[in-house]
Amino acid sequence: MEISSILQGGYQHPLSRSWQGRRQLTKSMFMYPIFITDDPDASVAIPSLPGQCRWGVNQLEGFLGPLVQKGLRSVILFGVPLKCEKDERGSPADDPHGPVIQAIQKIRSVFPDLYIACDVCLCEYTSHGHCGILHSDGTIHTAPSVDRMAEVALNYARAGAHCVAPSDMMDGRIRAIKRSLVDAGFGNRCTLMSYSAKFASGLYGPFRDAAGSAPAFGDRKCYQLPSDAKGLARRAIQRDVTEGADIIMVKPSLPYLDIIADAAQLAVDHPIACYQVSGEFAMVHAGARAGVYDLKALAFETTESMVRAGATLILSYFTPEFLEWLPA
Numbered sequence: 001m002e003i004s005s006i007l008q009g010g011y012q013h014p015l016s017r018s019w020q021g022r023r024q025l026t027k028s029m030f031m032y033p034i035f036i037t038d039d040p041d042a043s044v045a046i047p048s049l050p051g052q053c054r055w056g057v058n059q060l061e062g063f064l065g066p067l068v069q070k071g072l073r074s075v076i077l078f079g080v081p082l083k084c085e086k087d088e089r090g091s092p093a094d095d096p097h098g099p100v101i102q103a104i105q106k107i108r109s110v111f112p113d114l115y116i117a118c119d120v121c122l123c124e125y126t127s128h129g130h131c132g133i134l135h136s137d138g139t140i141h142t143a144p145s146v147d148r149m150a151e152v153a154l155n156y157a158r159a160g161a162h163c164v165a166p167s168d169m170m171d172g173r174i175r176a177i178k179r180s181l182v183d184a185g186f187g188n189r190c191t192l193m194s195y196s197a198k199f200a201s202g203l204y205g206p207f208r209d210a211a212g213s214a215p216a217f218g219d220r221k222c223y224q225l226p227s228d229a230k231g232l233a234r235r236a237i238q239r240d241v242t243e244g245a246d247i248i249m250v251k252p253s254l255p256y257l258d259i260i261a262d263a264a265q266l267a268v269d270h271p272i273a274c275y276q277v278s279g280e281f282a283m284v285h286a287g288a289r290a291g292v293y294d295l296k297a298l299a300f301e302t303t304e305s306m307v308r309a310g311a312t313l314i315l316s317y318f319t320p321e322f323l324e325w326l327p328a
């Protein structure tokens with residue numbers, strides 16, 4: 001079967017079905033990014049991300065329970081391995097005893113209605129901190145990187161993830177991941193959300209602190225997009241549509257509203273996600289703390305701009321606040 005003819009992975013869940021329409025800000029549009037560490041009892045505050053913690057698996061029920069009560073519908077998981085050994089190929093990413101697989105299984109059993117997306121990348125798990133597998137000269141080795149990404153994604157799907165979301169930006173990984181999901185029988189059971197237009201941004205700093213994923217050398221400019229590259233972003237979006245992505249994401253959000261609008265036009269028949277990244281969140285908090293504006297007002301104004309540009313799904317650290325602020 002042609003890869004682009006596999007549609008059911010994109011609407012197998014009541015929540016992913018709700019993302020197929022375009023609408024006003026609602027609770028179900030918010031996906032909450034959470035950091036899972038490999039100390040099972042941890043709840044350690046992340047200084048650069050106000051209100052956010054690294055959570056151990058044993059803390060998830062107590063932490064997520066009240067949010068689910070208030071209407072939380074989805075989370076995206078990021079693993080933060082602190083104890084296990086990082087290596088060249090990012091083995092801890094899909095270690096069955098590692099934080100992500102353990103968290104998927106825990107959340108599935110405790111909150112069966114909570115939709116679980118998993119970020120798929122290697123930077124949190126490689127010894128060098130880059131998003132893929134490297135040649136000996138330190139450049140990206142694309143083919144094994146893509147194979148490894150497909151393997152990790154499939155292992156998350158097997159563990160029970162409703163959605164896998166590759167953020168590595170390697171060429172060809174969407175086709176490879178979709179192929180491996182389909183071949184293993186997950187074509188109609190797992191959504192593929194592509195970080196399609198992910199820019200090499202200055203706004204990822206707090207996340208790299210939180211996840212311990214700063215590259216040991218160099219930067220990510222050979223795989224993440226240059227901030228002025230509208231053309232590359234449009235090509236990446238169109239490519240990922242043809243490679244079988246179910247959801248197209250733009251990241252960061254606020255400085256790239258034009259790209260969100262482009263995605264909504266180029267992928268007119270797909271849900272459009274955007275990631276209000278760690279630096280955007282920290283920026284709204286910093287301004288509010290400095291008395292420049294009201295936090296809630298800016299949280300609304302920024303996320304409404306994303307919806308206006310065409311986003312139907314917003315990944316945001318403000319999710320718990322919006323569960324308080326938005327009507328049931």
Ligand SMILES: NCc1[nH]cc(CCC(=O)O)c1CC(=O)O
Binds near residue numbers: 123278
């Ligand atoms: N590939 C890893 C990844 N996945 C999500 C983010 C950023 C999220 C945020 O800043 O909130 C990053 C950081 C990066 O590429 O360095």
Ligand SMILES: [Zn+2]
Binds near residue numbers: 121122123124130
């Ligand atoms: Zn990465």
Ligand SMILES: [Zn+2]
Binds near residue numbers: 139218222
């Ligand atoms: Zn390079």
